[in-house]
Amino acid sequence: MDTSYAAVMSRKNEILRRGTGIDYQEYEISPIAFNYEGLMASPQYSLNDAQKILKETGVGNTPLVELRNITELVRSISPPGKGGRIFIKDEAANPSGSFKDRRAGLSIHHAAKLGYKGVVAASSGNYGAAVASQAAKRGLKAIILQEVYDSRRVGQPEILEKTRACEAYGAEVWQLTVGPELFYIMLRVLEDTGFFSASLYVPTSILGIETLGYELAQQALQQEGRFPDMVVITHAGGGNITGTARGLKKAGGHDTVVVGVSVDLRGLHMASDVDFNRKSFTTGHTGFGIPFLTLPDRTDVPRNCARGLRYLDRYVLISQGEVFYTTELLAKLEGIERGPAGNTSLAGAIALAKELDREQILVVQETEYTSAGKLPSSQLTFARENGIEVRGGNPRENIPGKAIVIPERLDQIEVEDFDMEKIRSSYIENAAKKTKDYSPTEEDIRFLAEDSKSTTTSVRQTIRALSGKK
Amino acid sequence: MGDAKEGDLVQIHRIILKPDQRPDSLPESTKSVPYECWIKGFLLGREASIGEEVQIETFVGREISGVLVSVNPAYDHSFGLPQKELLSIGRELKKT
Numbered sequence: 001m002d003t004s005y006a007a008v009m010s011r012k013n014e015i016l017r018r019g020t021g022i023d024y025q026e027y028e029i030s031p032i033a034f035n036y037e038g039l040m041a042s043p044q045y046s047l048n049d050a051q052k053i054l055k056e057t058g059v060g061n062t063p064l065v066e067l068r069n070i071t072e073l074v075r076s077i078s079p080p081g082k083g084g085r086i087f088i089k090d091e092a093a094n095p096s097g098s099f100k101d102r103r104a105g106l107s108i109h110h111a112a113k114l115g116y117k118g119v120v121a122a123s124s125g126n127y128g129a130a131v132a133s134q135a136a137k138r139g140l141k142a143i144i145l146q147e148v149y150d151s152r153r154v155g156q157p158e159i160l161e162k163t164r165a166c167e168a169y170g171a172e173v174w175q176l177t178v179g180p181e182l183f184y185i186m187l188r189v190l191e192d193t194g195f196f197s198a199s200l201y202v203p204t205s206i207l208g209i210e211t212l213g214y215e216l217a218q219q220a221l222q223q224e225g226r227f228p229d230m231v232v233i234t235h236a237g238g239g240n241i242t243g244t245a246r247g248l249k250k251a252g253g254h255d256t257v258v259v260g261v262s263v264d265l266r267g268l269h270m271a272s273d274v275d276f277n278r279k280s281f282t283t284g285h286t287g288f289g290i291p292f293l294t295l296p297d298r299t300d301v302p303r304n305c306a307r308g309l310r311y312l313d314r315y316v317l318i319s320q321g322e323v324f325y326t327t328e329l330l331a332k333l334e335g336i337e338r339g340p341a342g343n344t345s346l347a348g349a350i351a352l353a354k355e356l357d358r359e360q361i362l363v364v365q366e367t368e369y370t371s372a373g374k375l376p377s378s379q380l381t382f383a384r385e386n387g388i389e390v391r392g393g394n395p396r397e398n399i400p401g402k403a404i405v406i407p408e409r410l411d412q413i414e415v416e417d418f419d420m421e422k423i424r425s426s427y428i429e430n431a432a433k434k435t436k437d438y439s440p441t442e443e444d445i446r447f448l449a450e451d452s453k454s455t456t457t458s459v460r461q462t463i464r465a466l467s468g469k470k
Numbered sequence: 471m472g473d474a475k476e477g478d479l480v481q482i483h484r485i486i487l488k489p490d491q492r493p494d495s496l497p498e499s500t501k502s503v504p505y506e507c508w509i510k511g512f513l514l515g516r517e518a519s520i521g522e523e524v525q526i527e528t529f530v531g532r533e534i535s536g537v538l539v540s541v542n543p544a545y546d547h548s549f550g551l552p553q554k555e556l557l558s559i560g561r562e563l564k565k566t
Contacts, residue, residue, distance in 0.1 A: 005491060118530065141530035151503035160547040167510065172528035175508040179500055181487060185507075193532075273499040325559055332560025373547040381550030392555040406555040 001191075008187050016301060019190040019197035021114050024302040031435040033447035034303050036310075040203045043110055047214060047250055050207050053109045057137040059101040060211050062093040064219040064363070069333040074353045077411040084229065084356025086349055088330075088364045089216050092338055095137075096165065097369025099212055100130035103239060104198060106208035108134040111196035117141060118195040122186045122300060124148060124159045125283045125341075126368055131198050132169035142171040143195065145185055149177050150276045157382050158282050158341070161373030178276045183300055200239055201304040209243020210250065216363050217251035227253040229360040232352060234344040235260035235315065236288040238296060238308030244365055245311030257313045261348035262289035264317040264416070265400040278401035280320050280383045284344040289315075290418075294426040296451075309427055309452050316348055316415035319398035321406040323347045324376040325413070340376055342368030351415040380404065424452045428462045472517030474524075474541040480513045481543045482526055482536030509534055510543060 002008075008015075017023055027039045045053070054060045067086045075083030094101035104127065111119050118141030121131040128144040135142035144166045148155045155175075166173045174189075176182060190197055199205065213231070220228045231248060233241050245258045263285040268275040270287040279285065293315070296304045323340050326347040331337040346364045353362050372378060380390050389403040395412055398405045407413055428448055432440075440448070440463065449456045474480050487505035494501070511526030514533065518524045524538045 005487060005493065143530065143532075149506075149508075151506075157547040157550070160545065164545045164547070167529065170529050172509065172511070172530045172532060176486075177503070177506045179492065179496065179505050181492065181505050185486065269497055271500055272497045273503060324556065328556050328559040372549050375549055376556055377553050378548060378550030380553045380556075381548075390553070390555065406553075406559075 003188060005181070005184055008184055008191070011191070012187060013302065015187045015190050016197060018194070019120070020199065020202055020301060021196070022202065027303065029447070030441060030444055031438050032431055032440055032444040036307065036451070039303060040206065040305060043204050043207070045106060045204070045207055047210055047247070050106050051211050054102060054105045054208065054211055057105055057134055058095050059105045060094070060215060063090050064088070064216055064223065065090055065336070067330075067334050070329060070350065071353070073333070073410055074350055075358070078354040081358060082354055082356065083358055084353045084360040084362045085358070086353050086362050086364065087220070088336070088346065089212070089366060090336070091212070091366040092342070092369045096126070096129045096133035096169070098126035098130065098342065099209070099240070099366045100126040101134065102208040102212055103127060103200065103205045103243070104130035104134040104208070107196075107198045107202060107204040108138050108140060110204045111198065112138045112140055114196070116194075116196035118143065118193060119198040120145070120186060120189050120193065120195045121198040122182050123200070124162055126162070127200055128162055128171075129165040129169065132166040132171035135171070136169045141195070142166070142169070143174070143189055143193070144171045145174045145182055145189065146176060147178060147182055148175040151177060151273050154277055156277060156282055157373035157378040161371055178271065178273045180271050186300060197300070199300045200237055201299040201301050201306050203305050206239055206243045206246070206305045209239060210247035212365060213244035213247025214251045215247070216365055217248050217253040217256070220361055220363060224361060226361060228256050228363040229356060230257045230259060230352065230362045232259045232261060232345045232349045232362060232364050234284040234342065234366060235262045235308060236283045236285065236292070237299070237306050238292045238304070239306035240366070241308040241311055242306045258311055259314045259316060259348065259352060260289070260308060260312050261316050261318055261345045261415070262286045263323060263344055264319055264398070268401045275401060277386045278388065280379050280388070280404060281323070281341055281344070284341050286317060290423070293423050295430040307451060309423065310450065312420070312453065315418040315420060315423065316352070317418055318344060318347045318351070318415055319395045319405070321395045321398055321404045322413050324380065324404070325407045326350060327376050336367070337370055339368040339370040339374040340379060341374070342366050347413060348415050350410065350413045424454050425462050427452050428459060429466055432463065432466060472519045474513050474538065475517050476513055476515060478513045479510065479542050480524070480526060480538055481508055481510045481540040482524060482534070483508050483539045484536040508539070509536065
């Protein structure tokens with residue numbers, strides 16, 4: 001069989017249909033709209049089923065812990081009466097050390113049920129380890145494809161740790177150089193093996209995360225007698241926001257404000273061999289966060305079930321130095337040592353809690369394990385080795401790819417609000433661009449409004465404004 | 471004598487795409503270099519020396535070929551050096 005780049009890419013739809021067991025064509029409505037809820041319901045698991053299946057492999061039921069010392073400090077720098085109570089969902093307590101076990105758990109169960117002998121996932125992060133761990137528990141083979149090295153064969157310590165973790169769980173790991181051809185390799189491996197595609201963006205992946213949103217809402221209600229007023233979520237591909245928000249709603253938390261946080265890496269090119277090692281964060285950053293909100297259907301499956309913009313109330317950015325500072329703070333003041341990437345949302349929460357009233361509850365919905373490679377000290381050592389300036393000072397002086405500025409005081413931690421209307425507008429622009437001469441129907445307008453958490457009036461206005469620009 | 475004998479844990483290297491086989495949409499810095507890959511597994515069949523084309527059995531039992539680059543490869547990522555900008559965090563807050 002022809003394994004050239006062009007030939008494999010041309011067989012994409014057939015390979016993915018076999019690899020996911022889903023005929024995505026069935027859910028297409030028009031060049032713009034598709035039946036999202038129909039696709040989400042296709043694997044036929046209720047939230048209750050998902051909880052039971054995850055429990056079989058020890059996933060979920062992680063503690064919701066109040067960060068009393070950090071809350072107290074935040075109050076000391078907040079306006080009178082302000083400073084909400086900060087809680088953290090300690091997802092590092094999952095088997096492979098992150099919430100990604102929820103994301104992998106249901107998919108791997110589903111793969112086993114459908115009779116696949118193994119699974120393939122493309123991930124340089126916690127998800128790869130979660131797939132490898134869950135596959136081990138279910139007796140399936142796992143192949144993990146990781147973007148690890150630049151062309152000098154230099155790799156970030158955080159990703160090298162992920163290679164180690166995946167191999168510790170018995171997976172075959174492909175350590176690849178920088179490039180979007182990761183998808184091409186995934187298709188080739190799927191074609192060679194006939195394994196299941198444990199994509200981050202299939203329905204079972206998002207259904208697994210719903211258990212996290214549901215659980216934290218229930219815990220807040222049981223422990224504190226109220227739903228969280230705000231849930232703060234580290235945002236990359238959108239799955240964490242989507243699953244958590246859906247679970248929250250299923251628990252009844254309709255008034256909870258859903259906030260996404262990404263590390264600000266604006267200006268660095270994600271497919272660049274040179275920029276690759278100028279990032280000190282390998283996920284949870286704007287390089288994924290912004291494009292996945294404005295064009296969600298850009299993944300390794302025809303339709304992405306992770307649709308962050310559908311559920312997001314607010315999107316804020318934080319700098320690398322602020323996340324490293326917060327990681328230290330969590331260890332020193334709360335006795336909880338966790339990995340920096342998972343603390344992106346906690347760094348955002350420190351700034352956001354200042355806006356909340358004292359009785360209000362803010363939940364940071366994840367932590368991740370820490371180890372060699374996944375520590376402020378190893379990541380900053382690597383940054384310095386790669387020519388990044390690291391210093392203490394005002395974190396507003398952070399320059400992605402050039403300077404990491406570690407705050408010297410808690411009150412220097414601030415978030416930058418990203419304009420949601422700008423995101424919605426480029427989401428609609430991207431949807432229109434893909435379809436060229438097609439003019440959207442009423443159903444398409446409704447879909448776009450729902451998919452961008454907006455109104456049909458506003459979608460029409462944006463479309464009019466865009467056609468005026470042409 | 472080869473560097474590795476049958477059954478040893480080894481690492482192989484493969485060039486998956488040469489620069490001219492990579493998509494044109496890539497940034498120049500990426501398009502100008504090959505797309506490469508490293509995989510670990512157990513050496514199959516015979517003794518081999520670094521630089522030779524070999525066959526391995528991966529951790530999930532698949533057979534893959536490539537150029538032998540390392541025998542008993544180590545994980546060498548570390549905890550890094552202490553960072554002076556981080557050392558004071560928490561301590562000063564506790565004093566107040």
